[in-house]
Amino acid sequence: MSFNKDLLEKLIEYNMAKSPEFVLHLDEKVYSVNNSVITNSSIPVNEPTTRGGVYFSDKFAYKMTGEIDDLSVVPLLTSKMLGPNTEFGELKISTQIESNENHVNLEISTNLTNSVQTPKSIELSMIVVKIEQV
Secondary structure: OOOOHHHHHHHHHHHHHHOOOEEEEEOOEEEEEEEEEEEEEEOOOOOOEEEOOOEEEOOEEEEEEEEEOOHHHHHHHHHHEOOOOOOOOOEEEEEEEEEOOEEEEEEEEEEEEEEEEOOOOEEEEEEEEEEEEO
């Protein structure tokens, strides 16, 4: 995982204070991501490891959760989910924050680790793998 931790920390602080809009870009469509939370928490491994020969996991990771109210996204997420798929794709999420009175556009790359569907929305659990200013 390679990302700018300072930029990610700014995003976490800004997200807690202002709740910026997050947008998921998937198959040339955009979906609004609501109630987003980004945290740094432990992963259930004892040491850094390659999980299932598919992706690398450290002992701690930045996790992101969010909800999408448009259920048309559900079939598109199947190939993106970690787990039984050995070929999965990253989810691209964009947002904008303010830093030093300037607007900063960010693109966050995540791996989808879990999803929970309700009748009105789908909640995504993701691991942040990259963040960059665009």
